[in-house]
Structure formats: C-alpha cells, structure tokens
C-alpha cells in the first residue's frame with residue numbers, strides 16, 4: 001500500500017464509521033432502553049433515504065429532504081412502536097418476529113414504489129466537490145468530510161444530552177432498571193415512545209446523509225441492519241461510547257481488509273465479532289448481564 | 290412508640306391511609322397473593338414472614354409492578370389496582386425495593402436529580418439538600434457512582450430517592466438486609482424520625498429485632514395470606530409464635 005492509498009483507505013474507514021455510528025446509535029439506545037431488537041431499523045434507514053431523495057428532487061433542496069426524511073421516519077417508527085410493539089411489550093421473540101415481518105413487507109412496498117434503481121443525491125455545493133487536505137496533501141471528497149464532522153457533532157450532542165440533562169439521566173437510569181424508574185414517578189411508556197421516534201428519525205436522517213456519501217438502493221436496509229447489529233454486539237447494548245468505538249473498529253477493519261484481501265473482506269467483521277464475543281460476551285462497553 | 294409530634298412538619302395521617310382488601314396477585318399460573326387484607330395508617334406497620342411467602346410480591350403489587358392483580362387497594366380513598374407505577378408514585382407512595390436496586394451507572398447526585406422536583410408546587414417538599422442533611426454520608430459521596438457505594442450507602446440512597454417523590458407512605462422491603470448492625474441502628478433512628486414527622490410506613494422485615502424496633506403493629510404473612518396481626522410486645526413475649534411463623538430462635542440481637 002502506498003502512503004496515499006493508506007490515507008485514503010483510513011479516511012474511507014472513518015467516514016464509513018461515521019455512517020455506521022449514525023445508524024447504530026438509535027438502534028442501540030432502543031435496544032438498551034426497551035430490550036427491543038428492532039429488526040426493521042434498516043428499513044427505516046432506507047425509507048428515510050427514498051423519502052429524502054424524493055423530496056430533495058422535487059424541491060431542489062437537499063436540506064429539506066434530509067429534515068423530511070428524519071421526521072417521516074420518526075413518525076413511522078413511532079407508529080410501529082405504538083401500534084405493533086406496545087401490545088406485545090416484554091415478549092422478546094414476538095417483538096423480533098414482528099419487526100422482521102415489518103421489514104420484509106416494507107422492503108417489498110419500497111421496491112414497488114421506488115423500483116430497483118440506484119439513487120444518488122446532490123448535496124449543497126458548500127459540502128460537495130473535492131477538497132485538498134492540508135498536511136497530508138491528498139484530495140478527498142468534501143462531502144465525506146462533512147459526514148465525519150456531522151457524526152462527531154451528533155455524538156457530542158448525544159453525549160451531553162445523556163450526561164448533563166435530566167432526560168438523559170432518566171434514560172441511563174432506565175437502561176439500568178426500567179421498573180425502578182417508573183416507581184419514582186417517570187412515565188416510562190412516554191420515554192419509550194420518545195426514544196423509538198428519536199432512533200427511527202436518526203436512522204431516516206442517516207438514509208439521506210449516508211445515501212449522499214454512497215447511494216440508496218433496495219437491499220441497503222439489510223446491509224445497515226446487519227452493520228447495526230454487529231456494532232451493538234461489539235460495543236455493548238445501550239452504550240454511546242461503545243457504539244462509537246465499535247463503529248470505528250468495524251468500519252476500519254472492513255475498509256482495510258477490502259484493500260488488503262478483498263476476497264475475504266466479508267468475513268472479517270464477523271471474525272471481529274466472534275473474537276469480541278469470546279473475550280467479552282457483553283460487548284466492549286456493555287455491563288455484564 | 291412513634292406518636293406524631295405536633296411540630297410544623299407533621300401532617301395529619303388518616304388511620305386508613307392504605308386499605309388493602311382481598312388482594313390477589315399472580316405470576317403466570319402461580320397464585321402468589323391469596324387474598325391479603327391490611328390497613329396502614331399513622332402508625333408504622335411491619336410485615337414479617339419467612340422466605341418466599343409473598344412479601345415482595347405484595348410490595349410490588351401495591352406500587353403497580355405486578356401486572357396480574359385482582360382485588361382492591363385504596364390509598365387515601367383512591368384505588369391503586371390497575372394504575373401504572375408512575376401514577377402510584379405521584380399519588381404519594383414511595384418504594385424502597387428489596388436489594389435496593391439503585392441505578393449502578395448513575396452517581397449519587399444524578400439519582401437525586403432524576404427524582405427531584407417532579408412534584409413541583411408541593412409545600413415543604415423533599416429536596417436533594419434535605420436528603421443530604423438526613424444522610425450526610427451521601428453528601429460526601431455525591432460524585433461517586435452508586436454501583437461503587439457500600440450496602441449501607443446504597444440503602445440510604447434508595448431511601449433518599451424514594452423520599453424525593455414526596456411520599457405520604459413509604460413501602461420498604463427488607464431495608465436491613467445484608468447491612469452491618471451499626472448501619473442498621475442508624476437506619477432505624479432515621480426511619481423513626483421520619484415516622485414521627487408524619488410519614489406512614491409499611492416495612493417488610495425478616496429480622497424480628499428490626500421490625501419490632503420500627504413498628505408496634507406487626508402483621509405476619511404465610512403463603513400469600515395475613516395469618517396474624519399482633520403487637521411488637523406480644524410477639525416478643527411469645528417464642529412459640531416466633532417459632533411457628535418465623536422460624537427464629539427467640540431473642541437474637543435487639544437493635
């Protein structure tokens with residue numbers, strides 16, 4: 001590998017990690033708080049991407065597309081939680097089956113609506129085009145750098161929210177012990193609804209923000225669901241730092257192995273997962289069950 | 290023992306603040322509470338019974354944490370059965386669970402902040418400062434993670450957390466479990482003080498000495514039913530009953 005190649009692969013890994021983080025963070029917080037493995041999380045990502053693309057195309061406004069995607073996905077997530085998951089709350093297997101069912105139906109509906117095409121976005125000029133990196137003296141797409149910065153800001157805001165605000169403290173407490181949180185006067189059902197809407201909205205937003213770095217096409221739902229699952233298993237459920245570190249690990253390992261031994265790249269993230277599970281079954285930042 | 294003193298802080302407690310009538314609770318197929326009837330008013334009530342008799346189930350049923358409950362439990366005249374835990378908490382019932390169940394990843398301060406001021410507008414309410422005054426040990430540990438506290442400190446935190454909901458009735462499930470005698474003595478002192486200030490109490494206990502130190506009224510539970518209501522002095526004077534229902538050899542350490 002030349003120096004330029006190495007830097008480019010590293011940057012690709014970092015920006016992919018940024019996207020993994022954006023998608024997985026809602027997934028892990030929902031999992032940690034409600035013990036629901038939302039297997040329709042990838043569908044929310046793809047749905048947000050399609051909706052955002054449609055709105056951005058019609059209006060010519062990428063930002064409007066991104067905001068709409070977040071709102072529409074949040075509403076869809078909330079509807080899924082209230083209508084289908086709440087009646088079977090606490091029954092893990094049924095919850096998993098229902099969300100799988102939703103993801104299959106959603107995949108077909110989206111295929112019917114948007115077809116099997118690949119869609120690309122045109123982000124605002126300020127964040128598109130190429131940039132010449134100082135010091136490293138390497139050209140790199142400006143949008144990808146924006147993606148990295150965006151994920152950093154989201155991560156920082158979430159961290160401040162979870163550690164500094166009462167809502168965040170309540171969420172962390174509920175990840176520890178939901179019943180006791182309700183016994184001190186917190187309406188946990190409202191907390192669940194809020195968290196589900198938030199996680200879904202972030203996934204929808206990631207559909208546009210990530211789709212603009214890569215592209216949007218049917219099949220992406222499964223890909224990002226899988227990435228989220230691996231990130232959560234490696235990072236530990238409900239942990240924000242765990243999600244950040246695991247996203248970095250998974251994406252960097254993926255990109256390096258793609259560059260070094262492309263044939264085996266697909267299994268390397270699974271190997272990573274197997275190693276973590278063998279050493280720390282609760283994930284790097286997870287608490288023992 | 291605990292007669293309410295008429296100072297500025299004491300509040301009148303009705304004699305039937307909590308009225309439990311024929312309460313049943315189930316875990317799946319198993320019928321755990323089989324018709325419990327009890328009344329808690331101004332005087333603290335201690336509930337005794339051997340392991341697995343349903344004491345914790347009763348506490349959890351009262352605070353809304355057992356889904357399958359039948360019968361009636363009225364708090365200040367309003368039905369609790371069927372209401373959700375956060376509604377019961379804001380109605381004025383504080384819960385100190387068995388095993389303390391503090392939130393391990395939160396600091397002491399965060400625990401108090403989580404609960405404080407949810408009941409805004411209430412006069413004379415509990416604040417984190419008042420909790421720190423009551424348990425100065427917690428003030429020293431403000432920034433420590435609750436998971437790293439000692440058992441006694443965790444118990445103080447669990448009590449402080451419950452107090453911040455401004456309860457009129459405190460339900461405590463084995464508060465002395467696993468604590469050293471000197472810590473238990475301190476707890477008893479604090480709880481007695483709270484009781485004289487007008488806080489009603491239902492205390493589940495396995496230790497006879499602690500139960501009788503906290504309450505003059507005693508109820509005994511056997512397999513989901515209240516089989517005996519008596520007084521602390523009568524129970525202490527009757528080794529046969531102690532042996533029959535509690536399986537204790539008479540006269541262990543008296544706190």
Ligand SMILES: Nc1ncnc2c1ncn2[C@@H]1O[C@H](COP(=O)(O)OP(=O)(O)OP(=O)(O)O)[C@@H](O)[C@H]1O
Pocket residue numbers: 316319321338339340341342343344345346347387495
């Ligand atoms: N979540 C549950 N699911 C099924 N059965 C349960 C559950 N919790 C308790 N039980 C059963 O209910 C019965 C009463 O338990 P409970 O915890 O109320 O007893 P306890 O009097 O508090 O005992 P201890 O003194 O050991 O705390 C026991 O037989 C127990 O096995």
Ligand SMILES: [Mg+2]
Pocket residue numbers: 344345346387462
């Ligand atoms: Mg118990």
